[in-house]
Amino acid sequence: MHGLSELQFQDLVSSFLGPYYIALALMNGLAALYLWRSGQTKAWFNLPGSIGGKRVAITNVVVWLLVAMVFAVLAAIAGSGNTSIASLPEWLREAINNSTGPVVYSVGSSAVLIILYLFRGFFVRPAIAWAIWNLMWLFLGLSMTDPDFYDIVAKPDNVPIVMLVFLLAFFTWLATYRAVINDERIANGEPPLEKLDDEKILVWPDLVYTELICMIALTAFLIFWAIALPAPLEEAASSVKTPNPSKAPWYFLGLQEMLVYYDPWMAGVVLPSMIVAGLMAIPYLDFNKKGNGYYTIKERQFSYIVFQFGFLEMWITLIVLGTLLRGPNWNFFGPYEHWDAHKVEALNNVNLSEYVWQRGLNMSLPGALSFSDMPWIPLPAWLTAFLNPFLQFFSLLFGRELPGTLLVLGYFIALPPVMALTVFRGFYQRMGFIRFMIMANLLLFMASLPIKMVLRWVFQLKYLIAIPEFFFNF
Amino acid sequence: MPDLGETIRESQIWKSIFRHPMPVDRRNRIVVMLTNFFLHLHPVSIKKQGIALSYTWCMGGVTFFLFLVETVTGVLLMFYYRPTVEWAYTDIQMLRDVHSLGILREIHRWGAHAMVITVWLHMYRVFLTGSYKPPREFNWVVGVFLLLLTLLLSFTGYLLPWDQLAVWAITVGSNMARATPFLGHEGPGQQLLTLGGVDMITNASDARFALLGAREVGEETLNRFYILHCIAIPLGVALLLAIHFWRVRKDGGISGPL
Known part of the structure; x- marks a missing residue:
């Protein structure tokens, strides 16, 4: 933590962690109280032996009360300045730093999401979800004592991302919880949960008062947030002092992260436009009539998986990666790693054309054609001047870059018909030619990012088509 | 001594703004949604699940x-x-x-x-x-x-x-x-x-x-x-x-x- 001595940092962290753990203890205490009062007490297991002839059961209420007590003890320890006890062990932090990188992060988050999806019936159980929820907060609290972690997470403009992650975890659980119940009900021939509360009620007072309470709560929350966390204000703007790293606002960092794999014209212009167009196209492409107005996964598995892949897996995890784990020179830094501007990472990525011509065929790269090399073509000078860039570009595209061009054209033009004839035959028949082609191309654009990631990681592939002369790299 | 609140609610000014009694009964709870500019964004009645926060x-x-x-x-x-x-x-x-x-x-x-x-x-x-x-x-x-x-x-x-x-x-x-x-x-x-x-x-x-x-x-x-x-x-x-x-x-x- 720059500018703070170790002691000052400990003071700062413990003044944060004390209330933090107390809040977590209260959260678990309230959960226990709620379960007890609403008669949802469940015996999870029995203690061995018996007292007075009665077996002693450990109920969920007891467990969450114990968890609350653990947090209360943590509050006492961390709040009194003993932050070294209430933190992750050094070796674990080292291990996490050393084992993480863009590959582990991306593959790992995909694996986690896939496991959560496949075993959602298990993970949405309130007790399991509540345990994971507690672990997430505990992990955050234990990590906060690390100065490098604190530095990044507690940066005022990064706080919303931490909130976003927790909110998404909660709401994804809520939606999946209801979807799992609905899917079971539908399988049993029952209507979804949403159908049960079918009676009409008056908007005044039920809805109007709910809105009023929401507004007051939100205002209180905003004022609290505004008092607790000052808005950032760095030194005055200077066009000569470039900060390292220079980052866009956090909600665009998924796009900035794509710059690792794509040139700006793709990552900054084409793909965002495709995202917007794709979002707008969703209602016109999704021909599935089911799942309108209630949570379900089984009734609309395809659209669910595609959306979650795009939203949670691509958009959100890339934002988290770009904001919290990308440091100076856009290098990857582990969560407990110091952002060292001098960290050097070898960049020896190779273009496909270099692979083919130089390494494969042992030739030098073919150059571009130009009318100046072909004086025998009887064209007026003004016309050749106009046509020359076109000739250069296309001779590079179908000459030097032919392998990549064929691959990309095959991907975007030949693959959709193949999809229509094989895996997506049913889709094609129901959607018709135009709608199917639009959907196929949107899907292929979306899939191109993970494909390029894997090509980069496995083959150090830089570009499939590399025509830097015309800023055309793909 | 008349009730102050009642005096206000009986006044011409109040009645010119709110053209119905307090929304405490079913009829006026409907009327309030129809006559108030800010509230008329809402429907008068709604299915119960439509306002469930979950x-x-x-x-x-x-x-x-x-x-x-x-x-x-x-x-x-x-x-x-x-x-x-x-x-x-x-x-x-x-x-x-x-x-x-x-x-x-x-x-x-x-x-x-x-x-x-x-x-x-x-x-x-x-x-x-x-x-x-x-x-x-x-x-x-x-x-x-x-x-x-x-x-x-x-x-x-x-x-x-x-x-x-x-x-x-x-x-x-x-x-x-x-x-x-x-x-x-x-x-x-x-x-x-x-x-x-x-x-x-x-x-x-x-x-x-x-x-x-x-x-x-x-x-x-x-x-x-x-x-x-x-x-x-x-x-x-x-x-x-x-x-x-x-x-x-x-x-x-x-x-x-x-």
């Missing part, structure tokens, strides 16, 4: 409320802020250090971040409940435009404090426009657009220039972003919000199983 998450409403918070705090902040290179940074410093209402800036900034998050959560909920399906397809499209405008509002506002964070975030973000195909001076196809051997798309005529009003983030950009942030985009949002809410009602109210 179904709606209230995120659309929260987003709208945050938009109102941003409007009010934004107008107040405009009193204290001059969008010039000379004054912008100092004015924000004054808000932080001197003015007693400086906390407005915090509310405005955190409200803006929160609004981006709640828009996403709202769309997340709408997707997961399949609420974009017929007959609500077009309202989803309007919603995507609102998402775009929300991001642009946040993006243009990011520049206004005129500190290092602001200027470089906007520089990084707007550098992308340089690479717009055909329309950016470092975009693919730019070389193909020439007129008599002279490039038509240069750093003084490309998409980035249109966004920044200059070759670099500077005085012109600050002015441009200020106007976009305070006038142009909010007006667009207000119009689309009106359409969005109106369509919610016209498309059959909040979604639910048929």
Whole structure:
């Protein structure tokens, strides 16, 4: 933590962690109280032996009360300045730093999401979800004592991302919880949960008062947030002092992260436009009539998986990666790693054309054609001047870059018909030619990012088509 | 001695504003929704599940409320802020250090971040409940435009404090426009657009220039972003919000199983 001595940092962290753990203890205490009062007490297991002839059961209420007590003890320890006890062990932090990188992060988050999806019936159980929820907060609290972690997470403009992650975890659980119940009900021939509360009620007072309470709560929350966390204000703007790293606002960092794999014209212009167009196209492409107005996964598995892949897996995890784990020179830094501007990472990525011509065929790269090399073509000078860039570009595209061009054209033009004839035959028949082609191309654009990631990681592939002369790299 | 509240409610002024008795019985609870301008956005009655927080998450409403918070705090902040290179940074410093209402800036900034998050959560909920399906397809499209405008509002506002964070975030973000195909001076196809051997798309005529009003983030950009942030985009949002809410009602109210 720059500018703070170790002691000052400990003071700062413990003044944060004390209330933090107390809040977590209260959260678990309230959960226990709620379960007890609403008669949802469940015996999870029995203690061995018996007292007075009665077996002693450990109920969920007891467990969450114990968890609350653990947090209360943590509050006492961390709040009194003993932050070294209430933190992750050094070796674990080292291990996490050393084992993480863009590959582990991306593959790992995909694996986690896939496991959560496949075993959602298990993970949405309130007790399991509540345990994971507690672990997430505990992990955050234990990590906060690390100065490098604190530095990044507690940066005022990064706080919303931490909130976003927790909110998404909660709401994804809520939606999946209801979807799992609905899917079971539908399988049993029952209507979804949403159908049960079918009676009409008056908007005044039920809805109007709910809105009023929401507004007051939100205002209180905003004022609290505004008092607790000052808005950032760095030194005055200077066009000569470039900060390292220079980052866009956090909600665009998924796009900035794509710059690792794509040139700006793709990552900054084409793909965002495709995202917007794709979002707008969703209602016109999704021909599935089911799942309108209630949570379900089984009734609309395809659209669910595609959306979650795009939203949670691509958009959100890339934002988290770009904001919290990308440091100076856009290098990857582990969560407990110091952002060292001098960290050097070898960049020896190779273009496909270099692979083919130089390494494969042992030739030098073919150059571009130009009318100046072909004086025998009887064209007026003004016309050749106009046509020359076109000739250069296309001779590079179908000459030097032919392998990549064929691959990309095959991907975007030949693959959709193949999809229509094989895996997506049913889709094609129901959607018709135009709608199917639009959907196929949107899907292929979306899939191109993970494909390029894997090509980069496995083959150090830089570009499939590399025509830097015309800023055309793909 | 007549009751004061009753006196007020019996007065001509009160009755000219509220043309019905207090909404304590069924009839007047219906009438209040129909006769009040602010409430007539709502239907009179609604299915019980339509207001269950576990179904709606209230995120659309929260987003709208945050938009109102941003409007009010934004107008107040405009009193204290001059969008010039000379004054912008100092004015924000004054808000932080001197003015007693400086906390407005915090509310405005955190409200803006929160609004981006709640828009996403709202769309997340709408997707997961399949609420974009017929007959609500077009309202989803309007919603995507609102998402775009929300991001642009946040993006243009990011520049206004005129500190290092602001200027470089906007520089990084707007550098992308340089690479717009055909329309950016470092975009693919730019070389193909020439007129008599002279490039038509240069750093003084490309998409980035249109966004920044200059070759670099500077005085012109600050002015441009200020106007976009305070006038142009909010007006667009207000119009689309009106359409969005109106369509919610016209498309059959909040979604639910048929």
